[in-house]
Amino acid sequence: MEMDMSRLPDIGNNAASRRRFLYCACQGLLKHAVPAQCGGYGDRFTDLVSAHEALGKACKDTGLLLSINAHIWGALFPILNYGTIRQRSIYLQNLISSQWVGGHAITEIQAGSDLKALTMTAEYTPEGFLLNGRKRFITNTPIADLLVVYARLDNKLSAFIVHNNDEDANFLDFPQVSGCQSATMGDVMLENCLIPHSRQLGKTGSGNIMIQQALELERAFIFAGFCGVMDWQLDNVIRFSRERKINGAHLGKNQAISHKIADMKLRLDTIRLWVNECARLKDNNKRITLASAQTKLFAGEAFLQSSLDAVQILGSSSLTIDNAMAGLVSDALGSRLFSGSSEIQKNIIAALLGTGEGYK
Numbered sequence: 001m002e003m004d005m006s007r008l009p010d011i012g013n014n015a016a017s018r019r020r021f022l023y024c025a026c027q028g029l030l031k032h033a034v035p036a037q038c039g040g041y042g043d044r045f046t047d048l049v050s051a052h053e054a055l056g057k058a059c060k061d062t063g064l065l066l067s068i069n070a071h072i073w074g075a076l077f078p079i080l081n082y083g084t085i086r087q088r089s090i091y092l093q094n095l096i097s098s099q100w101v102g103g104h105a106i107t108e109i110q111a112g113s114d115l116k117a118l119t120m121t122a123e124y125t126p127e128g129f130l131l132n133g134r135k136r137f138i139t140n141t142p143i144a145d146l147l148v149v150y151a152r153l154d155n156k157l158s159a160f161i162v163h164n165n166d167e168d169a170n171f172l173d174f175p176q177v178s179g180c181q182s183a184t185m186g187d188v189m190l191e192n193c194l195i196p197h198s199r200q201l202g203k204t205g206s207g208n209i210m211i212q213q214a215l216e217l218e219r220a221f222i223f224a225g226f227c228g229v230m231d232w233q234l235d236n237v238i239r240f241s242r243e244r245k246i247n248g249a250h251l252g253k254n255q256a257i258s259h260k261i262a263d264m265k266l267r268l269d270t271i272r273l274w275v276n277e278c279a280r281l282k283d284n285n286k287r288i289t290l291a292s293a294q295t296k297l298f299a300g301e302a303f304l305q306s307s308l309d310a311v312q313i314l315g316s317s318s319l320t321i322d323n324a325m326a327g328l329v330s331d332a333l334g335s336r337l338f339s340g341s342s343e344i345q346k347n348i349i350a351a352l353l354g355t356g357e358g359y360k
Contacts, residue, residue, distance in 0.1 A: 105138045
């Protein structure tokens with residue numbers, strides 16, 4: 001994937017974040033793994049992985065990667081997989097071209113990974129559905145045209161397509177977070193927000209399975225782009241270790257340093273193996289529940305450790321304001337939390353092995 005990243009707007013505000021997103025969409029980044037009859041390339045998940053890794057290495061912007069993945073797995077694929085013919089005709093082409101930016105709204109102030117604790121409600125009326133509640137830390141909210149919002153209809157978790165210009169729908173740009181800042185996050189406040197019946201996505205009560213599928217895909221493939229960032233990170237550390245001299249010898253000759261670099265390489269290639277295994281499974285129509293949880297668990301922890309090692313090797317030079325390396329530590333901390341924390345991934349893995357909290 002060849003992209004002239006010099007044409008990306010500078011990071012700094014919501015408008016710039018949206019323009020960076022649109023630029024990637026114009027390069028066809030959102031068309032991978034989408035059927036040709038739906039406006040995509042009709043290619044494989046392995047092609048998506050390659051394109052996202054190339055983007056990550058070119059842009060080094062974890063926020064942009066998070067934003068793109070929230071759009072793809074939170075809005076585009078749920079509508080592709082669960083939308084009616086009419087919904088797909090209305091939304092897919094606009095989401096693929098990124099004329100519309102999307103995402104999904106799951107997390108609430110008192111509920112993250114515990115879906116049973118979600119309290120946003122939807123009430124059926126003859127005019128449409130009335131939605132009430134508040135979502136928090138929703139990626140893309142300040143730049144989104146629409147979000148797939150999960151709420152309880154007759155106490156059954158269900159999905160609805162909410163537009164940013166719906167009356168009584170407020171897509172806010174706070175609270176801000178310190179990591180992956182260019183992704184833009186915020187609260188979604190819905191106060192007697194009336195949407196048409198035609199904007200219910202999927203069947204009543206299908207919200208749980210839709211969320212699980214969306215998060216499985218996000219866990220499996222979001223680190224494709226992060227691999228590109230880690231590859232750039234490793235290149236910089238290797239170059240520095242060759243150029244910097246301590247007591248007349250290259251820094252990399254120090255075994256403590258060379259071992260850290262070896263560990264960084266091992267982590268990067270292991271993440272690549274996991275991400276590509278998820279792609280192989282999807283391309284062969286196999287389940288990825290276990291593999292995606294394993295990928296997310298290992299990758300989140302590995303990205304954090306490699307980011308800490310990179311800062312340690314580069315020393316004080318990595319702490320300057322114009323150096324992106326130290327900022328990756330904050331981004332990596334966030335990577336342990338989004339799409340379900342490391343502890344949640346361990347719960348999923350244990351349950352699938354027939355043990356742990358989720359085992360019955």
